Amino acid sequence: MKIAISGGSGLIGKALTKELTDAGHEVFILTRSSVNREQEPHVQYVRWLSGNTYPERELEGIDAFVNLAGENLNEGRWTEAKKERILKSRLQATRETVRILHSLNKKPEVLINGSAVGIYGTSYSRTFTEEDMEPGEDFLADVVSSWEEAAEDLPEETRLVYSRFGVVLSTEGGALKKMLPAFQLYAGGKLGTGEQWMSWIHLQDVAKGLKFLIDNKEIYGPVNFTAPNPEKMKHFGKTLSGALGKPFWAPVPSVMLKAILGEMSVLVLEGQKVLPQKLTDNGYKFAFPHLNEAFDDLLQ
Template sequence: MKAAITGGTGFIGKVLTHDLMKANHEVIILTRNPDKYTSTDRVRYVKWMSDGANPVPDLEGIDAFINLAGESINSGRWTEERKKRIFDSRMKATDEVLRIIRSLNKKPGVLINASAIGIYPPDLNRTYTEESTDKGDDFLAETVKKWEQKASGAEMDGVRTVFTRFGIILGKDSGALPKIAMPYKMFAGGKVGSGEQWMSWIHIQDVVSAVQFCMEHDQMSGPVNLTAPHPLRMNEFGKILGDVLNRPHWLPAPAFALKLALGEMSILVLEGQKVMPEKLQNNGYSFHFATLERALADIYKR
């Protein structure tokens, strides 16, 4: 298959590109700075969303469009300016993806659009699946709702559309794990906030494998939760992380201190949702790393 990826030079995009090429798929990465990268016979870098860009001819014949573009939500305090950049980057990139799809003579078979489990309201007791209709009302939930609504425009062009609602993605050098693990490596790890909030996590390898699964299986459409089948409360997550790193789990990080340090962004660590990957499981996806112990053992090669 031939797949186009936006955000292909980011955390998820790099691993996904590697795995797609390994599976003998052809990859086209849309980037503002294609000259920074070297194209090969398996991966090409094409200019988009910048002066002089005209990616449409290069994208004729693609089978899948994977939209991962958007400013990171966890790389800085959520000032009003930063929240605007987080929101606008997703809306503008998705507008351009839809424009490209409508300009192609042959539409791709599927659009896989990034999303997040932050669309669900934080709750200590409820369990969410793709059938859950409750939506949150905070900044992240509103952003995700509008992002999915925007991307759903591809359905009007007859393109199967999947919203991959990412959980907390675990990888050694990128994503949330390095920041979560840092206090433990300094012998200062412990309960975060109440410790009762849910951590619906997923290994980076399962993220990219599940994206490919959605790309290759026509029955996958609409929201798809990309989370491991065994979510944990934060305190249990921390204990397991401490055990894997051979570090103590003892020093609490109180909620008021995190709110003071992180502001509104503190919801990423103080609040959570128990989210199950019902669609993936019901359609035959087999997780590489179903438990946190296995996932962390792989990441840290223990």
């Protein structure tokens, strides 16, 4: 198969590219930067969203498009300018993706549009699945709602899937990489009350799950990318400390995190319990369904 990936240089994009090329598929990575890169087997780079670029000329015949492009949520404080970039980058990439699909003579079978469990809002008590239709009322929920809506105007021949990512665990980037130094230096402890939920997923299950969506043509609409066993933050911290062979120290007060992170503190101080109902109902087998298994693999 021929599969286009925007955001292919990010954490998820790199893992997905490897998963697909290892399976013998041809990958087209859409990029704003120069395409004069070192040759990689089964990978081609296509410029987009920069100057007078027409990526559709090089994407004719693709079978699937995976749109993962957007400003990194985890970098920098959420100033008003940062929040504007978070929203605008996602809308720009998604609208350009839709334009490209309409321009192709042969429409791809599926568009998997990146999304996030932030659409559900935060809750200490509720459990969310794809059947929950009402979005939350905070900044992230508003962003994800607009992001998903921007993908709706795609060709009718193309199946639309929203991959709603939880907290992706990897030592190469994301939340876990930022947490590790504190825990490795014996300073790890629960964040805030510790009662907030973390809906996590191993990076390997993200890549394999995305390939699963490409291959399974009956799946459409929102799909939660979280492990089937979410954890409260206090248990997450204890499990991480145990995996590292380190003690679990005093909690980091919420007021301190808010002062350090600003509005971005919502990513660690608040959360939601999200289950991957569609993946499990359709037969996807998680490589790492439990947190201790994920840490054993990542931290070995």
